[in-house]
Amino acid sequence: MAGILNIIILAGIAIISAVSIFGIPLIPLYYFLVFHKSTTRIDKAEKKLLETLMKDETLIAKGIQTRPFAFYSRRKVIGITNSRIILIARGLLGGFSMNDFQWKDLHDAQISENALPDLCGSNLSFTALNQIISIPGVESKSASEIYKKAQSEEQAWEEKRRVRGLEELRAAAGGVTVHSSPNQQTQSETKSSNTGTVTEEIQKAKALLDAGAINDSEFQEIKSKILSKNF
Structure with a gap:
């Protein structure tokens, strides 16, 4: 429901902006910043994920947030390798922050599918090192692959x-x-x-x-x- 709610909020803001004289220029500007060349930006995000891999580390699966969960921010990227889970959050004006943990530290993995999964994807959550790491709205197919691998590693x-x-x-x-001892007291x-x-x-x-x-x-x-x- 969170993804659908985000869509409704965005639609409301767009309607208000459309009927406002001062808001009209904001609509094409927002479209340009959020949707223009989005495929190119996704490729750059996945390239950044590959750049974080260590020697002899292999990327097994990757996923990116669906747009309804990132109308006002850049979409997060998640990847799993043969040794860890990697989560990359990109800043609005560039740069990124990375959070990762080893499979040996994973204690629980959960997945939940959102309404309209083709549009809103699925939510992933991991418990590791006494903290919960979550990423909502990951593309459903990628989320399922990541979850299956996480479950396998958790059981192993x-x-x-x-x-x-x-x-x-x-x-x-x-x-x-x-x-043994020479006296009874020590033996006792x-x-x-x-x-x-x-x-x-x-x-x-x-x-x-x-x-x-x-x-x-x-x-x-x-x-x-x-x-x-x-x-």
């Missing part, structure tokens, strides 16, 4: 984090040692210390189970390994 990195957490727990379970202190460590490791494994990172059989395997190494 979730699995990598799950496996890493499991490996760290298993390593901790196998790396706890019991130190060591046993107490090991008991505390065992409890902590089991609690960590239980937290992974509750979070869904491991299943019940994996939890029981880790728990048994921790106990067998210390008792």
Whole structure:
């Protein structure tokens, strides 16, 4: 609805300007600034995107905002590569600002299709590094390609984090040692210390189970390994 609302607002401003003696010159000026040679400006924006790529980085998909979301500003450009997502915002009088983040930092990706998608496109939103990065009104086909890649990377990195957490727990379970001592008091202190460590490791494994990172059989395997190494 935001794109349609922008169109209605622009139409209202155009009507008011048309009936105003002072507003008549503004209409052709606005058309010239916004629509004249827009294809050439899009090509320049995509070229700027390519210029930001690092060595051995490959552009997989790209997209640009539809016009209803940029009547009063320059359209934003988004691109995805084999290693990150790149968002470029261009200034009205030139220049640009870039925001990017690595796939490993992505925790959520969302897409929503606007009314009149051929005109208003789709909205993309990404959650990464404890912030939400969004770009409304991206061309629908490009938005879908970007979203599918983002979902694939999000699931892949979730699995990598799950496996890493499991490996760290298993390593901790196998790396706890019991130190001997010449007197009973020291042995008792060591046993107490090991008991505390065992409890902590089991609690960590239980937290992974509750979070869904491991299943019940994996939890029981880790728990048994921790106990067998210390008792």
